[in-house]
Amino acid sequence: MPRVWIRPALYAVCGAVLAAVLFSRGDPGAAVAPLLVFPALAVLNSPLPFPRSIGALEARRRSAADGRPIVYWRPGCVHCLRLRVRLGRRARAAHWVDIRRDPAGAAAVRAAAGGNETVPTVVLAERSYVNPDPGWVRGLLPPPGGR
Template sequence: MPRRWGPAVVLAVLGVVLGVVERNVASPIVFLVLAALVSPRAFPRSVSDAEARERSSQDGRPIIYWRPGCPFCIRLRARVGRLSRRAHWVDIWADPQGAAGVRAITGGDETVPTVVFRGEGFVNPAPARVVEMISSTGR
């Protein structure tokens, strides 16, 4: 659990320290907003890799592997917007099987975001492509 929240906690503490040192309110606010964006709470509820694969085989929705603090995951989440609930999200720091699945797709690296759609893996795909994938499921 601490590993998942680490980036958010570091940003929050840094913001508070800068606010005290600089005696202003802008730094803490900026850093607290950044901390919220990189926290696990900014993403839809994660499921296990096994659950995501099971659900995806039934409903055809993509599986998105991510990890807290990843700037590319944050960019993808922001671009997908409300459609994010129509994908299955797997936090690779919370699910070792998910991390192993990503390594199998990427050739040994834990590069995220990695998206699996209709049995095909995509490493750090363009957000517009993921929106297309999600939209094509029609649900």
């Protein structure tokens, strides 16, 4: 199992175990909560809510061609999830790079953030913005369907 799925798998397993314990103690009503909360945490800490990631080199090439920003992120990052949620459907217009899967992406983030892997880092026209305001990033992207 790739490293990116370890935390979501742990959330799912812990939720199932907790629900089983509560159910075995005769409290099926209380067992429902872990069955709802823990899978939601698993999904939110996985790559599933994010658009498909590409490599940093491919993202730079595409960004140079279409002028859209590159978003460097990693699974489990609450700031990345906040950015993704605030962008809504417009998020698909950006080029997303998972720094856990792409060493070149991690190197680009370290270069932009003074040696740290602080995400989200947005790169637009060769300028880097570490943890930018989601409203500002949203304004950089075309409206959904307006590609």
